[in-house]
Amino acid sequence: MxxxxxxxxxxxxxxxxxxxxxxxxxxxxxxxxxxxxxxxxxxxxxxxxxxxxxxxxxxxxxxxxxxxxxxxxxxxxxxxxxxxxxxxxxxxxxxxxxxxxxxxxxxxxxxxxxxxxxxxxxxxxxxxxxxxxxxxxxxxxxxxxxxxxxxxxxxxxxxxxxxxxxxxxxxxxxxxxxxxxxxxxxxxxxxxxxxxxxxxxxxxxxxxxxxxxxxxxxxxxxxxxRGVGLDAMDLLKNLLFMNAKEAEYSKLKDVWKELTDEIYAANEKPLRFLRYYLLATFDVDSKLREELIYDWFQKNEKLTKHATAPLKFAQRLLEAAKAYRRFANGMNASGGAERGLANTRTLGGKSIKQHFIILMAGRHLNPTNFTTLCNEIEKTMFVWLMSGTPGKEYERRIVDAAHELRSVTDDSFDEFVQQHFKKERTALAITFRQKMLSLKVGDTRQFRLRYLLAKLTQHVDLLAYGPSQGRDNLDDYVSGGNDIEHILPDAGDAEAIAEFGEGGDDQEVIQQLGNLLLIEKSINRAIQNAKYSEKIKTYPQSKYLMTRCQADKASGQVGVADKITKTVEELEVFPIWNLAAVEQRQAFLARLASRVWNTSDEKTVPQS
Structure with missing residues (x-):
C-alpha cells in the first residue's frame, strides 16, 4: 500500500x-x-x-x-x-x-x-x-x-x-x-x-x-x-402518493411525517413496525420477511385498500404507530400505565417486541381485559424464556393468537386467555419447575435474574400488605437501590466458609438461586461478606418481608391471624445456613415461582 x-x-x-x-x-x-x-x-x-x-x-x-x-x-x-x-x-x-x-x-x-x-x-x-x-x-x-x-x-x-x-x-x-x-x-x-x-x-x-x-x-x-441512508418505508410512501388524489397530498404528507415520528419515538425500525402491523392486522404467515413486505402490498391491495384509499390506510398505520409507541413506553393504546407491559420490558429488554403483535391485535378490548392481556403476556413470556422456547417458535404462537384475538369479544376473552396463555404455561410447568430448581447465576442474564427475585419478593409483600403505589410498581424492587445478595458470600472469609460447612467455597453452591436474596444496598453494604450468624441480625431491617424473615418468622409477624401473619406462616425460614438449607430454599423458591407465574396449582407456597 x-x-x-x-x-x-x-x-x-x-x-x-x-x-x-x-x-x-x-x-x-x-x-x-x-x-x-x-x-x-x-x-x-x-x-x-x-x-x-x-x-x-x-x-x-x-x-x-x-x-x-x-x-x-x-x-x-x-x-x-x-x-x-x-x-x-x-x-x-x-x-x-x-x-x-x-x-x-x-x-x-x-x-x-x-x-x-x-x-x-x-x-x-x-x-x-x-x-x-x-x-x-x-x-x-x-x-x-x-x-x-x-x-x-x-x-x-x-x-x-x-x-x-x-x-x-x-x-x-x-x-x-x-x-x-x-x-x-x-x-x-x-x-x-x-x-x-x-x-x-x-x-x-x-x-x-x-x-x-x-x-x-x-x-x-x-x-x-455524513450520509443518511434512504428511509426503509420510502417504497410504500411512494406507492401511497402514486395512488392518492392531488387534493390529498398535503394531508398525506402530514400523516406520513407524524407516522415516521411515532416510529422513531418508539425506537423502532420502520420495516419491523410495518411487519408487526401486518401480522397483527391480517392473516399473514409469521414467515413473512421484511424484504418481502413491499411485494406483499402489491399482491394484497384488496385487503389493505392502500391503492383505492391511500390516505385512510396511512391514517390506520398512524393510529397503530401511536399505540406501538405507547406500548414501548409501558402504556396501553390510550396512554394509561400498564404494569404488565412495563414488567415485560424489564424481563425482556428493549429488543424483545414480538408481543407487540398481539397487543396491536387486542386494542379493541375493554381496559380491564387489555390489562389482563398485558399481565398474561408477561407471565407467559417469562415462562417461555426460562424454559428455553426458541424466539421463532413463540413468535409463531403469538401471531396465531393475534389472528384469533382480532375477532375475540370481551365476552369470549376469558376462553381466549385460557387457550393461548394459561394452557401454554401449564404445558411447560414441569420444564419451568426443573429450570427453577437448578437455576444459578450465569444461567440467565443479570437483569432477568434481578426481575425474577424482584417478582418473588413483590409477590410476598402484596400478599401480606396488599396493594400500594410502591408495592404495585416492580421498579421499586428492580431499582438500583437494591442488590442481589449472596447469603453465603461470594468472597467470604475463612470464618464464613467454616460456619457454612461443606460446600462453603464451592461456586456451584454460592451461585445457586437458593443462595440469593433481594436486599437494599444500604443494608448490603453494612453486612458485606459477614458470616450468616451475623447477617441474620441485620436482615430484619429490610422493608421486604421475605428478606426480613429469612431466619426468623417473628421478624415479620404483626398481630394475630392477620394477612401479614398468615403470609409469614407460609414462608420457609432458615436459622442455620448450610448446603441443605440452600437446596431447601431453592425448592421453596421454585414452588413460589410456579405460583407467581401461574404454571401449576401448587398449594404449598403463599398464594393470592
Whole structure:
C-alpha cells in the first residue's frame, strides 16, 4: 500500500478473522451489552444476532442470502496487527459470538471445526522467523482488564463480569449470545455448526484500510457525520402518493411525517413496525420477511385498500404507530400505565417486541381485559424464556393468537386467555419447575435474574400488605437501590466458609438461586461478606418481608391471624445456613415461582 492509498475491501467474517486486530487504548470501552440499574438496555447484541438469524433462516439447501453488518476502519501496525479505529462494537460482538459457539460445542462434547478455532486464535511468523501465538482480537484500553482473553481461552462462563463497565458489558453480551444459542439454536450441535457456517461465509463487512491512524480517524469522522441512508418505508410512501388524489397530498404528507415520528419515538425500525402491523392486522404467515413486505402490498391491495384509499390506510398505520409507541413506553393504546407491559420490558429488554403483535391485535378490548392481556403476556413470556422456547417458535404462537384475538369479544376473552396463555404455561410447568430448581447465576442474564427475585419478593409483600403505589410498581424492587445478595458470600472469609460447612467455597453452591436474596444496598453494604450468624441480625431491617424473615418468622409477624401473619406462616425460614438449607430454599423458591407465574396449582407456597 502506497503512503496515500486507502483500500476498501468487501469481505466475509471468515476473511476478516484471518487477520489480527487490536482496539487501541485511546478508544472508548465496549458498550453494546450495557444495561442500566433497572436492567434496561443491552439490546444491540440481541438485535445483531436476531437480524443475522432472520437472514440465515431464509437459506435453502442451494442458496443463502448474504447479510451486511457495516463498515470498520483499520490501520495496519508495524507488527502486522490492524489497529481497529472504528467498528469495535460489532467486531467484538462477532468475536464473542465465535467464542460462544465454540464453548457451546465443547460443552455438548462435540469436536470443533479447525476453522472456528483458527478464527479465535492462531499464530503469525515475524520477519525473524519467530512464531508468535495471538488471539484474533485484543482490547488494549485499561477498562477491559484483559478480560477478552478469558473468553478467547474458553473460560466465558467463569470470567469476571463485574469489575469495570467494559467487563460487565462484555459479560452481558456473552450471556446474551449463549442464551441465543440455547433458545434459538436449541443447543443443537447441527444447528450451531450450520449457523457458524452462515455467520462466517455469508455475513459481510466492509473493511477500510488507511495508511495512517490520522487518516483512519478522518474517515471515521466522515462516516459518522455524513450520509443518511434512504428511509426503509420510502417504497410504500411512494406507492401511497402514486395512488392518492392531488387534493390529498398535503394531508398525506402530514400523516406520513407524524407516522415516521411515532416510529422513531418508539425506537423502532420502520420495516419491523410495518411487519408487526401486518401480522397483527391480517392473516399473514409469521414467515413473512421484511424484504418481502413491499411485494406483499402489491399482491394484497384488496385487503389493505392502500391503492383505492391511500390516505385512510396511512391514517390506520398512524393510529397503530401511536399505540406501538405507547406500548414501548409501558402504556396501553390510550396512554394509561400498564404494569404488565412495563414488567415485560424489564424481563425482556428493549429488543424483545414480538408481543407487540398481539397487543396491536387486542386494542379493541375493554381496559380491564387489555390489562389482563398485558399481565398474561408477561407471565407467559417469562415462562417461555426460562424454559428455553426458541424466539421463532413463540413468535409463531403469538401471531396465531393475534389472528384469533382480532375477532375475540370481551365476552369470549376469558376462553381466549385460557387457550393461548394459561394452557401454554401449564404445558411447560414441569420444564419451568426443573429450570427453577437448578437455576444459578450465569444461567440467565443479570437483569432477568434481578426481575425474577424482584417478582418473588413483590409477590410476598402484596400478599401480606396488599396493594400500594410502591408495592404495585416492580421498579421499586428492580431499582438500583437494591442488590442481589449472596447469603453465603461470594468472597467470604475463612470464618464464613467454616460456619457454612461443606460446600462453603464451592461456586456451584454460592451461585445457586437458593443462595440469593433481594436486599437494599444500604443494608448490603453494612453486612458485606459477614458470616450468616451475623447477617441474620441485620436482615430484619429490610422493608421486604421475605428478606426480613429469612431466619426468623417473628421478624415479620404483626398481630394475630392477620394477612401479614398468615403470609409469614407460609414462608420457609432458615436459622442455620448450610448446603441443605440452600437446596431447601431453592425448592421453596421454585414452588413460589410456579405460583407467581401461574404454571401449576401448587398449594404449598403463599398464594393470592
Amino acid at each position: 502506497t503512503e496515500q492509498s486507502i483500500i476498501s475491501d468487501d469481505m466475509t467474517l471468515k476473511r476478516l478473522f484471518q487477520d489480527f486486530y487490536r482496539v487501541p487504548d485511546y478508544q472508548r470501552e465496549y458498550v453494546w451489552g450495557e444495561t442500566n440499574p433497572k436492567g434496561e438496555g443491552g439490546e444491540e447484541v440481541d438485535q445483531f444476532l436476531t437480524d443475522i438469524h432472520a437472514e440465515y433462516e431464509n437459506a435453502t439447501k442451494d442458496f443463502a442470502p448474504e447479510y451486511f453488518i457495516g463498515t470498520i476502519v483499520v490501520c495496519l501496525g508495524k507488527d502486522d496487527v490492524f489497529e481497529l479505529i472504528d467498528g469495535q462494537q460489532r467486531t467484538t460482538t462477532a468475536y464473542l459470538t465465535l467464542c460462544a459457539l465454540r464453548d457451546a460445542l465443547t460443552e455438548l462434547g462435540q469436536s470443533l471445526p479447525e476453522e472456528l478455532k483458527g478464527q479465535i486464535a492462531s499464530s503469525t511468523v515475524d520477519w525473524q522467523g519467530e512464531s508468535i501465538a495471538r488471539y484474533r482480537l485484543e482490547l488494549q484500553y485499561e477498562d477491559s482488564g484483559g478480560v477478552l482473553v478469558q473468553y478467547a481461552e474458553g473460560n466465558g462462563t467463569t470470567a469476571n463480569k463485574e469489575l469495570t463497565r467494559s467487563i460487565r458489558n462484555i459479560g452481558n453480551a456473552y450471556l446474551t449470545i449463549r442464551e441465543f444459542i440455547a433458545t434459538t439454536l436449541e443447543n443443537d450441535p447441527a444447528n450451531i455448526r450450520r449457523f457458524h457456517g452462515y455467520l462466517t461465509n455469508k455475513v459481510k463487512i466492509i473493511r477500510i484500510q488507511t495508511p495512517t491512524i490520522a487518516k483512519a480517524l478522518k474517515i471515521f469522522e466522515t462516516i459518522n457525520d
